[in-house]
Amino acid sequence: MDKIIVLIGAPGAGKGTQARLLEERRGIPQISTGDMFREMKNSDTPLAKEVQAIMAAGKLVPDDVTFRMVGERTARESGSYILDGFPRTAVQAEMLEALAEEQNKKIEAILIDVPLDHLEKRMTGRRSCPVCGEIYNIYFKSPKNNNVCDFHPEAQLNHRADDTEEKVKVRLATYQEQTKPLIDYYENTGRLQKVNGEGEMEEIYRDIEKLI
Numbered sequence: 001m002d003k004i005i006v007l008i009g010a011p012g013a014g015k016g017t018q019a020r021l022l023e024e025r026r027g028i029p030q031i032s033t034g035d036m037f038r039e040m041k042n043s044d045t046p047l048a049k050e051v052q053a054i055m056a057a058g059k060l061v062p063d064d065v066t067f068r069m070v071g072e073r074t075a076r077e078s079g080s081y082i083l084d085g086f087p088r089t090a091v092q093a094e095m096l097e098a099l100a101e102e103q104n105k106k107i108e109a110i111l112i113d114v115p116l117d118h119l120e121k122r123m124t125g126r127r128s129c130p131v132c133g134e135i136y137n138i139y140f141k142s143p144k145n146n147n148v149c150d151f152h153p154e155a156q157l158n159h160r161a162d163d164t165e166e167k168v169k170v171r172l173a174t175y176q177e178q179t180k181p182l183i184d185y186y187e188n189t190g191r192l193q194k195v196n197g198e199g200e201m202e203e204i205y206r207d208i209e210k211l212i
């Protein structure tokens with residue numbers, strides 16, 4: 001049975017990377033609501049006009065409108081697909097059940113599970129070489145010499161302003177707050193699958209592939 005894959009993962013958990021791998025290797029397209037909204041701006045279907053009016057008024061697009069948009073867009077997909085940006089809430093997750101039934105597909109909710117303190121280190125420890133772009137991590141992959149690139153000893157490594165401990169903590173707390181209801185929904189309906197997101201990219205990919 002074809003699937004609707006809902007990937008859940010905190011910032012830094014590697015969700016985007018895994019979605020890209022699934023697309024490249026298995027031909028499972030990633031369909032994002034961000035792209036849909038962009039498409040709506042340049043379209044003149046009745047739904048597009050409705051969305052344009054809502055956005056022009058500076059209002060939040062209501063769930064039922066987003067849902068119709070998702071329905072129209074995904075109707076074009078004959079096989080499995082990854083849905084990105086929807087559902088974000090338990091209400092939306094319920095809406096998706098109806099869509100899955102209509103499309104005769106099975107929902108597969110997969111959480112890329114990484115402990116928060118590990119994620120924090122991944123993000124706050126990240127450093128990059130301004131010359132070659134090589135990525136280091138002071139916790140997991142430190143350069144041979146403190147704070148300089150292995151290949152460019154003259155270059156001090158960069159630490160992005162977004163990756164300070166304070167900002168990372170806020171980002172992760174926001175994620176948790178927003179995503180917990182969705183995780184609870186899939187957990188309570190007995191459908192949440194977890195893969196350990198602490199390992200290497202390829203390892204995580206293999207675990208995800210086993211589930212789909």
Ligand SMILES: [Zn+2]
Nearest residue numbers: 129132149152
């Ligand atoms: Zn370098």
